[in-house]
Every structure is written in C-alpha cells, then in structure tokens.
Amino acid sequence: MPVKSTPSIRPARPLPVAGPLLALLLSLALTPPALAHRPDMHAPIRLMGDHAHHKGKWMLSYRAMHMAMDENLDGNRPLSPAQILDPAQSNYLVAPQKMTMQMHMLGLMYAPTERLTLMGMANYQDMSMDHQARNGLRFTTGSSGLGDTRIGGTYRLHQQGGAQWLLNLGLSLPTGSIDKTDTVPPINPESPAQLPFPMQLGSGTHDLLPGLTYRRMHPTRSWGAQASARLRLDSNSNGYRPGHRYQLTAWHAWPLRPNLSLSARLGLQRWGNYSDRDRRQPLPLFNVTANANTVPTVNPSLRAGKQADIALGTNIVWGTHRLAAELSHPFWHDLQGPQLAENLNFTLGYQHSF
Numbered sequence: 367m368p369v370k371s372t373p374s375i376r377p378a379r380p381l382p383v384a385g386p387l388l389a390l391l392l393s394l395a396l397t398p399p400a401l402a403h404r405p406d407m408h409a410p411i412r413l414m415g416d417h418a419h420h421k422g423k424w425m426l427s428y429r430a431m432h433m434a435m436d437e438n439l440d441g442n443r444p445l446s447p448a449q450i451l452d453p454a455q456s457n458y459l460v461a462p463q464k465m466t467m468q469m470h471m472l473g474l475m476y477a478p479t480e481r482l483t484l485m486g487m488a489n490y491q492d493m494s495m496d497h498q499a500r501n502g503l504r505f506t507t508g509s510s511g512l513g514d515t516r517i518g519g520t521y522r523l524h525q526q527g528g529a530q531w532l533l534n535l536g537l538s539l540p541t542g543s544i545d546k547t548d549t550v551p552p553i554n555p556e557s558p559a560q561l562p563f564p565m566q567l568g569s570g571t572h573d574l575l576p577g578l579t580y581r582r583m584h585p586t587r588s589w590g591a592q593a594s595a596r597l598r599l600d601s602n603s604n605g606y607r608p609g610h611r612y613q614l615t616a617w618h619a620w621p622l623r624p625n626l627s628l629s630a631r632l633g634l635q636r637w638g639n640y641s642d643r644d645r646r647q648p649l650p651l652f653n654v655t656a657n658a659n660t661v662p663t664v665n666p667s668l669r670a671g672k673q674a675d676i677a678l679g680t681n682i683v684w685g686t687h688r689l690a691a692e693l694s695h696p697f698w699h700d701l702q703g704p705q706l707a708e709n710l711n712f713t714l715g716y717q718h719s720f
C-alpha cells in the first residue's frame with residue numbers, strides 16, 4: 367500500500383491567492399489615474415478662475431468659508447487689548463479682540479465656447495466682532511447679509527499637453543451693504559451706530575478682478591500658480607474706497623487615489639489702506655474722521671497689510687461631483703496696526719458640472 371499522500375502541507379499555502387490580491391490593491395493605490403479625469407484637475411477650493419469648462423458645460427458650486435481673527439498686530443508684533451487701550455500710549459477707548467466670519471458662496475459657471483467660461487458668484491456673510499472698552503466693558507457687534515457679487519470670465523489662452531494658461535477677468539458689483547449698524551455700548555448704548563470698516567458686508571465700489579493662472583499636469587502630480595488682483599474703480603456712496611488687493615499663490619497636488627488628491631499651497635497677499643478723500647459727509651457716530659481715535663477699525667490709515675499663508679487641501683471626486691476642503695493658516699503678517707490678524711481660514715466646497 368503506497369503511503370504517498372502528505373496532506374498536512376496543503377493549508378500552509380494561502381500566498382498564491384493573497385499575493386496577487388495584495389499586488390492588485392497596491393497597484394490600485396499607487397497607479398496614477400488617467401490624466402483626463404483626475405481629482406487634482408481642479409486647484410484648491412479657495413481659488414477661483416482656476417479652470418475652464420468645455421463648450422456647453424455648466425457648473426454649480428457652493429462654498430462655505432469660516433475665517434477667524436484673534437489677535438491684534440502692529441507690523442508683526444502682537445498687541446494685547448490692554449496695550450492698545452493704555453492711556454499713556456493712545457486715545458483709543460475700544461480695542462477689537464477677535465472677529466469671525468462665515469461666508470456662503472453660490473456660484474454658476476457656463477462655457478459658451480471652448481475657450482471662454484463665464485462665471486457669477488453671490489455670497490452671504492455673517493460677521494461678529496468682540497471688543498473690550500477702556501472702562502473694562504466687553505461687547506460684541508454683528509452684521510450679516512448679502513455681500514458683493516462677482517461676475518466674470520476665464521479665457522483659455524493656451525493649452526498644450528498637460529499645461530494651460532488661463533486669463534481671468536471679472537467685475538465685483540456693490541451688492542453688499544456699507545451701512546450696517548449695531549448697538550455699540552460705549553459709544554451709544556441706546557441706538558444703533560454705523561459699524562466700522564471691517565464689519566461692513568460690501569466695499570460699495572465696483573472692482574476690476576484681473577488674474578492669470580498657469581496649470582501643469584504631470585503623470586503623478588500637478589501644480590499651478592495664480593496672480594490676481596482686486597482693483598477699486600471708484601469710491602462708494604459714502605465717499606470712501608478700500609485699498610487695492612494683490613495676490614500671488616502657487617500649489618502642488620498629488621492624486622493619491624483615482625478619486626482623491628491632496629494639495630499644499632503657499633499664498634502671498636497685500637492690500638492697501640482705505641481712501642476717504644471723496645468723503646462728502648461724516649458717518650454718524652462711528653465717524654471716520656472725527657472719531658478716528660475711538661477704535662482702530664474706523665481709521666482708514668490702519669487697514670493696509672501683507673500676509674503669507676500656508677494651506678493644505680483635498681479634492682474628492684465621483685462622477686461629475688467634487689467635494690473639496692482647504693485649511694489655511696497665515697504664518698507671517700506685516701499689518702498697519704493695531705489691526706486684527708487672520709489666524710485661520712477653512713473652506714469647504716461642493717461642485718457639480720453638467
């Protein structure tokens with residue numbers, strides 16, 4: 367009787383199945399998806415005008431932004447409310463402590479031709495600012511409502527292989543109020559007063575929004591850069607205008623999965639002081655000229671600044687839908703102060719093209 371069978375070695379060999387399965391999973395995770403449909407086809411969600419659509423295509427987008435400011439700076443130097451209110455150093459009666467802003471943005475894009483994509487965007491803002499008065503009183507003011515509306519277009523200047531140049535041109539329309547009021551206890555506890563510059567919902571001005579964007583896709587990564595500006599074309603109905611704003615940003619993105627990418631971005635921006643040379647009449651109470659020393663936020667010469675941000679983001683795509691988020695933190699400031707400095711910005715967005 368031949369005793370050939372040695373069945374004891376059979377169950378010790380699961381590898382013939384596990385090996386190929388592991389290799390398949392690894393290749394799914396590491397193989398870059400096709401260039402045409404990548405999650406990093408779009409720049410980090412905070413940017414606008416970063417992409418164009420094919421002729422006849424529409425896109426609906428919603429972004430929610432949360433911005434927090436919680437420290438006053440003069441230049442790059444922190445100033446506490448006590449330092450700002452120190453009678454030996456200033457005449458200020460009130461010091462801002464922190465400010466938060468929530469913004470909801472609804473946008474629509476449409477490409478009438480292969481080269482041109484039109485866009486429009488409206489937003490709703492909700493702002494709150496905490497203050498401390500010299501007499502120790504703490505109070506909060508708030509304003510909310512429709513902000514300024516943006517319309518414009520993105521023109522595909524040049525596209526070759528994975529590289530493209532986009533020209534952006536837009537206009538900001540003054541749909542946001544510049545006459546928001548709230549009760550300001552140390553000034554007038556009985557009736558609402560005109561809120562200072564940063565608490566107004568709009569600029570009241572027509573702004574030109576030029577920009578230039580470069581994008582480049584590589585097999586396993588992509589990057590891009592954008593230069594943009596907000597140029598005030600006129601003064602508002604209250605006789606002042608905010609300063610111009612210039613932005614420069616560059617990002618790098620990595621498609622980790624066919625439907626998921628991560629991005630890192632660096633941003634630089636500078637903005638100017640307010641100009642009130644066209645002012646016809648003083649505003650009630652929070653009067654920009656007469657009460658310039660009440661609180662730093664009503665002084666048109668304490669608005670300018672420079673800032674550098676670092677941001678991390680992600681894009682998740684499925685079909686024609688995209689969900690994206692970006693968290694940014696300014697790591698350097700140079701502010702004409704005392705002025706509240708941005709500390710954190712979180713943007714969450716959803717886009718659907720059809």
Ligand SMILES: [Cu+2]
Pocket residue numbers: 417418419425475
């Ligand atoms: Cu779009």
